[in-house]
Amino acid sequence: MKLVIAANLAKPKVQAAVPDLLAWLKARKTDFLVEEGLARLLGLNEQYARVALDALPDDCDIVLSFGGDGTILSTARRMGDSGVPILGVKMGAMGFLAELMPEELYESLEEIYKGRYEVVERMVLQGEIGDSADKPLFALNDFVLDKGAISRVIRLKTYINDEFLNTYIADGLIISTPTGSTAYSLAAGGPILLPSMDAIIINPISPHTLGARPVVIPGDKEVTISVEFSDESVLMSADGQVAQKLIRGSKVKIRKARHRVKLVSYGRRSFYDVLRAKLNWGGDVREIGPVS
Secondary structure (H helix, E strand, C coil): CEEEEEECCCCHHHHHHHHHHHHHHHHCCCEEEEEHHHHHHHCCCCCCCEECHHHCCCCCCEEEEEECHHHHHHHHHHHCCCCCCEEEEECCCCCCCCCECHHHHHHHHHHHHCCCCEEEEECCEEEEECCCCCCCEEECCEEEEECCCCCCCEEEEEEECCEEEEEEEECEEEEECCHHHHCHHHHCCCCCCCCCCCEEEEEEECCCCCCCCCEEEECCCCEEEEEEECCCCEEEEECCCEEEEECCCCEEEEEECCCCEEEEECCCCCHHHHHHHHHCCCCCHHHHCCCC
C-alpha cells in the first residue's frame, strides 16, 4: 500500500495534522509520498520522498487530500486521468466530498490496510474553447460562464448536440455534473442529483426571464454555448479555480470527459444522510423560534 499525502497549504489545521500523520505512517512502516508543495511548506528534509500530483507513479494506491471540497477539486484536477482514488479529510467548513473527519483518520487507515473500503466514480466534464481541443479544461463540479464585473446581462446561445435550446439572457450559466449539483448550481436554484447519475445540468444564473429554468440532460449529450452579446469579456471557470476569458463570438463545447474521478468511500454515510446534515433537513424549522 502506497499513499500520497496532499493538502490545502493555506489551512493552519493542516500544518498541525500532517506531521502527526507522517510520524504515524513511518512507525507503521507504510510506504508514502508527500506532495512537493506540502513538503516545502512543512520543511521536510530529504528523507521524505516528494511527488508532483500531475506525475504520480503507477504504484500509488490512494491520495489523502487534507482540506475541504475545494482541495479535493484541486487535487483531482492536478491528478488528471491518473485514476488514483482520492480520500478526502475534512479540515474546513460545509462540504459534500470529503469523506472523513480528522478524528476518524487513523481508524479509517486501519480499515484501508485491511481492504475494507470501496471506490466510487464521479463524472468529469471536459470543456473546449473554440478550436482548442488540444488544451481542454476539466471540471468535477461545474463550468461557469459568468459576466464577472460587468453591470449588464450577457446573452448565451445554447445548443444540445447542435440542436438549439435557448438564448439565456442572464448573469451567467452553470453547466454542472451531478457532483456539482450541491455546489454553485444549488445556490442558483438548481436541482439536486444523486452523484452516481449520468446527467448534466444546465442552470442559468439570475435569468432575466421567468421562463428560464434549469434543464437536466443525459450525460452523453454535448452542450455548445456561443457568447452572443457582452459589453466586455466573459469569464469561463472550471470548478471556480481555473478561468479563461471569452469575447463576443466565442464558442464553448462541454461534454462528459473520458476519464472519471475516483473517491474512496466507507459507506458510513449515505448521500441522503449528508444532505440532511449539510442542509439541515429532517427537523421542524418552526421550532427554532423567533430571531431576537
